[in-house]
Amino acid sequence: MNKLLQRIVFYLLIITFCNLAHSQNQKEKQSLAQILVQLEKHYNVKFSFETKTVKDILITSLDPKLSLEQALNKLRDVTNLNFEILSKRFIAITPKKDVELNKTIQRLEEVIVTNYLTKGISKTNNGTIEVDAKAFNILPGLIEPDVLQIVQNLPGIISVDERISNINVRGGTNDQNLILYEGIRMYQSGHFFGLISAFNPYLSEEINVSKNGTSARFGNGVSSTILIKNSDNIDQKFDVELGGNLLGVDGFAKIPITDKTEMQLSARRSFTDIAASVTYDAYFDRIFRDSELNISNDINKLLALDERFLFYDFNAKFLYDINDNSKLRVNVLNFYNNLDYNQEFTTSENNFQKTRSSLNQISYGASINYSKAWRNNISTSLEAYYSNYDLDAKNNDITNAQLLIQENKVEDYGMRLDISKTVNKNLKYNGGYQFNEVGVTNLEDVTNPNFTSLKKEIIRTHALFGEIEWYSKSRETYIRAGSRISYFEKLAEVLIEPRFNINYKFLDYFRLEVLGELKSQSITQIIDLQQDFFGIEKRRWQLANSSNVPLITSEQVSVGVSYNQNDLLVSVEGYYKGVNNITARSQGFQNQFQFTNDIGLYTVKGIDFLINKRYNDFSTWLSYSYSKNDYQFENLNNGKSFANTLDLRHVINTSLTYSIDNLKIGFGVNWHSGRPFTMPSEIQNNTIVSIEYKSPNSSRLPDYFRTDISAIYNFKLSKGIKAEVGASVWNIFNQTNIINRFYTLDSDNSVVEINNQSLKFTPNLSFRINF
Numbered sequence: 207m208n209k210l211l212q213r214i215v216f217y218l219l220i221i222t223f224c225n226l227a228h229s230q231n232q233k234e235k236q237s238l239a240q241i242l243v244q245l246e247k248h249y250n251v252k253f254s255f256e257t258k259t260v261k262d263i264l265i266t267s268l269d270p271k272l273s274l275e276q277a278l279n280k281l282r283d284v285t286n287l288n289f290e291i292l293s294k295r296f297i298a299i300t301p302k303k304d305v306e307l308n309k310t311i312q313r314l315e316e317v318i319v320t321n322y323l324t325k326g327i328s329k330t331n332n333g334t335i336e337v338d339a340k341a342f343n344i345l346p347g348l349i350e351p352d353v354l355q356i357v358q359n360l361p362g363i364i365s366v367d368e369r370i371s372n373i374n375v376r377g378g379t380n381d382q383n384l385i386l387y388e389g390i391r392m393y394q395s396g397h398f399f400g401l402i403s404a405f406n407p408y409l410s411e412e413i414n415v416s417k418n419g420t421s422a423r424f425g426n427g428v429s430s431t432i433l434i435k436n437s438d439n440i441d442q443k444f445d446v447e448l449g450g451n452l453l454g455v456d457g458f459a460k461i462p463i464t465d466k467t468e469m470q471l472s473a474r475r476s477f478t479d480i481a482a483s484v485t486y487d488a489y490f491d492r493i494f495r496d497s498e499l500n501i502s503n504d505i506n507k508l509l510a511l512d513e514r515f516l517f518y519d520f521n522a523k524f525l526y527d528i529n530d531n532s533k534l535r536v537n538v539l540n541f542y543n544n545l546d547y548n549q550e551f552t553t554s555e556n557n558f559q560k561t562r563s564s565l566n567q568i569s570y571g572a573s574i575n576y577s578k579a580w581r582n583n584i585s586t587s588l589e590a591y592y593s594n595y596d597l598d599a600k601n602n603d604i605t606n607a608q609l610l611i612q613e614n615k616v617e618d619y620g621m622r623l624d625i626s627k628t629v630n631k632n633l634k635y636n637g638g639y640q641f642n643e644v645g646v647t648n649l650e651d652v653t654n655p656n657f658t659s660l661k662k663e664i665i666r667t668h669a670l671f672g673e674i675e676w677y678s679k680s681r682e683t684y685i686r687a688g689s690r691i692s693y694f695e696k697l698a699e700v701l702i703e704p705r706f707n708i709n710y711k712f713l714d715y716f717r718l719e720v721l722g723e724l725k726s727q728s729i730t731q732i733i734d735l736q737q738d739f740f741g742i743e744k745r746r747w748q749l750a751n752s753s754n755v756p757l758i759t760s761e762q763v764s765v766g767v768s769y770n771q772n773d774l775l776v777s778v779e780g781y782y783k784g785v786n787n788i789t790a791r792s793q794g795f796q797n798q799f800q801f802t803n804d805i806g807l808y809t810v811k812g813i814d815f816l817i818n819k820r821y822n823d824f825s826t827w828l829s830y831s832y833s834k835n836d837y838q839f840e841n842l843n844n845g846k847s848f849a850n851t852l853d854l855r856h857v858i859n860t861s862l863t864y865s866i867d868n869l870k871i872g873f874g875v876n877w878h879s880g881r882p883f884t885m886p887s888e889i890q891n892n893t894i895v896s897i898e899y900k901s902p903n904s905s906r907l908p909d910y911f912r913t914d915i916s917a918i919y920n921f922k923l924s925k926g927i928k929a930e931v932g933a934s935v936w937n938i939f940n941q942t943n944i945i946n947r948f949y950t951l952d953s954d955n956s957v958v959e960i961n962n963q964s965l966k967f968t969p970n971l972s973f974r975i976n977f
Contacts, residue, residue, distance in 0.1 A: 238263040238285060239320065242299075243773075249274045252681075254316040255299035257328055257338040258411070259287065292631055296681040301439075315675075316684070318709070318717065319770055323359060323818060324825050324863050324872075326351075331684045331709040332421075332675075333721050335360055337413040340437075343825075346861050346874025347914030349451070349932030349972045353434055354395060354403040357415050359859065361779075361814035361829040363430070366852055366881060367945045368492070368964050371400030371743075374852050375417055375430035376783050377810035377835040379792065381731040381745070382758070384427025387434045388523070388537040390571040391426075391642075393595035393616045397476075397517040397543060398453075399493050399567070399742050401965075404541045408447060408974075409458045409472040409521055411437045418764050418781065419707040419721030422671040422688035423624065423638065428725045428760035428785055436523050438535065440468045449930075449974030452485040453478060454517070468525040475518040488968040490515070493742060495963070514546040531579040536572075543567040545742075562602040565742060570594040583628040590621040597743055606654070613649040614746035616729075618642060632679065636688070637672035644729055646749045663749040665728050666695040673705070682711040694728060697752060701726050701759070715771040719779070720764070727758040732791040745794075754803060756787040766814075773820035783810040790839060793851055796948035797884035798899045799842055806839030808850050823866045831857040842902070849882040849903040868920040876914070880907030883947045886957050897949055897957055910943045912936070912964070923975065932972040940967040 238260040242253045248270060265284050268277050278289045278297070290298045296316075317336070319329040326342035329335055339351040348355055354370045357363055362376050371394070372380045385392040387405060397404050414433040424431050437460070445460040456474035463469060478486045490513075519541045526534040545565040552558055573591040580586065598613040620642025627635045645664045651657070673688020686707040693700050703724040710718045731745040732755075750757045766779030786807045790799055812833030819826055835850035842848075861874035882903035890898055916934035923929045946962035 235264040235266055238265055238281075241265060241268065241281075245274075245277060249277070251295050251297055253297050253299055254292075256317070257320065257326060257336070257341045259299055259301060260285075261338065261341040293679065293681045319768075319775060321820055321825065322775070323827055323861075325865070327356070332686055332707050333416065333419045333709070333719060335415040337415070339407065339410050339413065343865055344863050344870040344872040344916060344918055346863075346872040347916055347934055347936045348872070349916050349918055349934045349970060350407045351410075352403045352407050353405045353410050353413050354432075357413070357432065359861070360415065360417075361816050361831055361859075362417055362781075362812070362833075363415075364831075364854065364857055364878070366854060367962070369396065369400035370403050371396035373430075376762075376781065376812065377808065377833055377850060377852055378429030378783075378785065379731070379852065381729075381747075381792070382427060382429035382727060382760075382785070384424060384429075384431045385434070386424075386432070387539065387571070388436060388535075389573040389575060389589050389622075390537070390539065390591045391593045391618050391620075392569070392571070393593065393618070393747060394541055394567060394569040397519070397541070398489050398515075399543060399545075401489050401493065402453070404519055404569070405434055406456060406458065406472045406474055406519060406521055408449070408456065409436050409470065410434050418723060418762050419686075420705060420723055420725065421636075421686075422673045422690040422703070422705050423622075423636070423640075425640070425669055425671075425690050425692055425703065425725065426642075426667070426727050426729070428727045428758050436470060436521070436537075438525070440466065440525050440527055442468075445976070447974060447976040449972060451932075451972040452483040452970050453489070466527045470521075470523040470525070472521045473518070474520075476516050479514045479516040485968060485970050488966055492963075492965050511550075512546075512548040515544065517541075517543045533575075533577045535575045535577075537574075539569070539571045541567075541569040559606070560604045562604060563600065565599045566597070567743060568594075568596045585626045585628075587624040588621070589624075591619065593618040595747070597746070609651075609653045611649065611651040613647070615647040615649075616747045617645045617647075632677040634675040635672070636675070638670075640667075640669045640671070642667055644749065646729070646747050648746060648748075663751065664696070665749050667728065668693045668695070684709040692726060694750075694757065697728075697750065697757060699757060701757070715769055717768045717770070719766040719768070721766075722763040723761070725760045725762075727760075730755070730758060730789070730792050732789060733794050734791065748792075754805075755789055756805060758785060758787050760785045775816065775818040777814075777816045779814045781810075781812055781814070783812075784808075790842065793837075795851065795902075796946075797902055798897075799902065802842065804839045804841045806837055806842065808835060808837050810835045810850075824862065824864050826860075826862045828860045829858070833857075848901065851882060851903065853882055853903075855879045870918045872914075872916045874914050876910070876912045878910045880909055880944075881946065882906060886949050890957060892955060895951065895955060897951065907944050907947055910945070910964070911941050912943065913938050913941075927975060927977045929976070930972075930974040932974075934970050936965055936968040936970075938967065942966075 246252060263285055268280060282289055286302060288300050288302050292298055316331045317328045318331050322329045324343045324345060326338045327335065337356055342351040345356060345359055354373060358365060364374055365372050366374055373383060375383060385395055395404055396402060412435040416431040420431045442462050443460065444462060448457040450456065454474055454476035458472035461469045521539045524536040528534060547563040550560045571593045573589060575587060575589040577587040595616040601610040620640065622638060622640040624638040643664060643666045645662060647662045650659045669690055669692040671688065671690040673686055675686045677684055688705055690703040703726060705723040708720040728750045730748055732748045733744050748755055762781065762783040764779055764781035766777060768775065768777035784807060787805060788807060790802055790804045810833055812831060815830045817828050835853040836847045837850050838847045857878040859874065859876050861872065863872045883905055884902050885900045885905045887898040887900055914936050915938055918930060918932040920928065920930050943964035944961045945964050948960050950958050950960060952958050
C-alpha cells in the first residue's frame with residue numbers, strides 16, 4: 207500500500223513538473239502581434255498587416271540588441287511571412303503566397319489601429335472598420351462572433367429596437383444599409399424575425415463596415431456598407447466544427463479536395479419546434495408579445511394555442527486556385543424562417559372561432575467570382591450574383607371561411623467587373639462597371655369577399671466607377687478619391703456620386719481623417735399597414751418609380767481626429783448627413799401620419815467619441831454619441847421640422863473585456879435616451895373613429911438601460927480535439943425598457959396605450975468542438 211502511495215505521489219510530481227515546464231515554455235513564447243507592438247516602440251516603425259495574417263503565431267522574444275534588419279530576417283525565418291520595408295517607418299506584412307500571386311504588393315490599404323475595442327477588430331486608413339471573426343476575442347453579451355451584433359458596438363451604430371434586421375447607422379433606417387454577403391445583395395439579415403444574425407458566425411471570417419467615404423465600387427445604399435466574406439484561402443487543412451446553444455445546433459467543415467480546390471460547408475438549424483428553452487421564451491415573447499397574432503388573445507377567450515417556429519440556414523463555398531495568378535470562387539446560400547400559429551377561441555360575443563396562420567421568410571443566393579493577376583501589376587475580377595427574397599403570410603379563418611394571403615418578393619441579379627492597376631507602392635487605380643436588375647412583386651389575395659392585388663416592378667441600373675489611391679512618400683498622407691456614375695433605365699435618370707477619403711498622420715501619434723460621399727438608392731422598405739404580415743415583419747420592399755416613390759439620395763461629410771499611443775486610443779468625429787426623397791410610408795409612423803404619404807428628408811448632425819485603453823490582458827472603452835435627427839416634409843406638421851422616429855439624442859456604451867490563457871470575459875453597460883413618440887390629445891372627439899394627437903414626436907420614452915455579461919473558456923478534450931464552452935446573459939438586471947409606444951382604439955373607441963418592451967433577462971449557453 208505504501209509503495210502504491212509512493213508511486214502515485216511520484217507520478218503526480220512528474221505531471222506537476224511537466225505542467226510547470228510547459229507553462230514556462232508557453233510564457234517564453236509570445237504572440238506575433240505582441241512582438242510587433244514591442245518592435246514598433248523599439249525601432250520607431252509601423253507594421254501594416256491584416257489581423258488574420260498574424261493570428262495564432264507564437265514565437266520567442268527577439269534579442270533587443272538586434273538591428274531592425276536582423277530582427278526582420280529572424281521574423282521571416284520563424285513565421286514564413288513576408289516583411290517588406292515600404293519606407294523608413296512603414297513595413298508591410300503579407301503571406302508569402304501573396305507575393306507569388308503579384309510581384310508588386312498592393313498595400314495601399316493599411317491597418318492604423320489594431321485591437322480596436324477588442325482583439326480581432328481593426329481600423330484602416332480609408333475609414334473602414336474590419337472584423338476578423340476568427341481572431342475575434344469577446345464582447346459583452348456575446349458568446350458567438352455574431353456579425354451584426356459585433357458592429358453595434360461601434361460608435362454611431364445601434365438598433366433602436368434590438369433587432370439585427372433593424373440596424374441604424376447614424377440615424378438611418380436598416381433598408382438604407384447595403385449588406386453584401388460574398389458579393390450577394392442581402393434583403394434578409396436576421397433569423398427569429400430579426401433577433402439573431404442570419405449569417406453563420408463560424409463561417410464568416412472577414413467583415414468590413416464603412417459608415418462614410420465608401421469606395422466608389424459600391425452603390426444602392428445611402429447609409430452604411432457592410433461586406434461579409436468567408437475564408438478565401440486554400441490551406442490544405444481538414445477542419446470540422448460542431449456546436450450548439452439554447453436555440454439551435456450548427457456545424458461547418460473545410461474540406462480539401464485537391465491541392466488547388468476546397469469546399470466550405472456550413473449549416474445551422476434551430477430546435478425550437480421540438481423543445482423550448484429560456485432563451486427561446488424570451489425571444490418569442492419579445493417578437494410576438496404585441497403582434498397582431500397575440501392581440502386577439504387579449505380581447506378573446508383563448509381555448510387552444512399551437513405554435514411552431516423554426517429557422518435554418520445553409521452556406522457552401524467552392525474554392526479553386528486555377529494557377530498562381532487566377533482564382534475561381536462559387537457561393538450558394540439559403541436562409542429560412544417559419545412560424546405556424548394556430549388558435550381556437552371564443553370572441554367577446556361568445557362566438558367560436560378557429561384560425562390557422564403561417565409566416566415564411568426565405569432567401570436564396572448565389573455568386574461566382576473569377577479573379578486574375580496580369581502582367582504590369584494589373585488585376586481584374588469578374589463577379590455575377592443572384593439574390594431572391596420571399597416573405598409570405600397566410601391567415602386562414604376557418605370558421606368564417608376567410609383566407610388572407612400577403613407576399614413580398616425581391617429578385618436581384620447582376621454582374622460587376624473590377625480592374626485595378628498598381629503603378630507603384632504609393633499609387634493605385636481602381637475602376638469598373640456594374641449592372642443589376644431588381645424586380646419586386648407585391649401580392650395581396652383575399653377570399654370572402656374576393657379581392658386580389660398583384661403588382662410587379664423592375665429597375666435596371668448601369669454604373670461606371672473609378673477611384674485613385676495615393677500615399678505620400680513619407681506614408682503619412684493617404685488619399686482615396688473617386689466617383690460613381692449610375693444610370694437608372696426606368697427613371698431615365700443619371701446620378702454622379704463623388705466619394706473621398708483623406709487620412710493624415712501628424713505629430714507621430716495623431717491622425718486627421720476627412721470623409722465625404724454622395725450616394726443613391728432605388729429600393730426601399732415601406733409600411734402600408736401596421737398589421738401587415740401580422741405586424742411582425744410589416745415592412746415590404748418597394749422600388750422607386752416616377753410617381754410617389756422617388757430615388758433616395760444622400761450626402762455626408764465627417765471630420766475626425768484621433769490619438770493612438772501606448773495602447774490608448776482617443777478619437778472624436780463630427781459629421782453631417784442628409785437623406786433626401788424619403789417617403790412617409792417608409793418611416794413607420796404610428797401617429798396622425800400613419801395613413802398619410804408625403805415626400806421629405808431627414809438631416810443628422812452628430813459627434814462620435816471613443817476612448818479605448820488596452821492594458822496587458824484588459825481592454826476597456828467608453829463610447830458616446832450625440833446626434834440630432836430631424837424630419838422635414840412639405841405637407842406634414844405644416845412644413846415644420848420635427849424629431850425623427852429614430853432620434854436617439856445621447857448613446858453611451860462602456861465595456862470591459864479580460865482575456866487570459868483560455869478564459870475570456872466581457873462586461874458591458876448600454877444606455878441611451880428615449881425615442882420620440884406622439885402623445886394623444888387629452889380631449890378626444892368621440893364622434894369620429896380615430897385618435898387626435900399632439901405635435902408629432904414631441905414626447906420621449908424613458909431612458910434605455912441594459913447590462914450584459916459573457917464568458918468563454920477554451921480547452922482540449924483530447925489530442926487534435928479542441929472544445930469551447932460559453933455563457934452569456936443579456937440584460938442581467940432584468941431591466942424593463944420600453945423601446946416603442948403607440949396608441950390604438952379598443953371596441954369601445956377608447957384610447958389604449960401599447961408599449962413594446964425590450965428583451966428581458968435572457969441567458970444563453972454554448973458548447974463547441976473542433977477537430
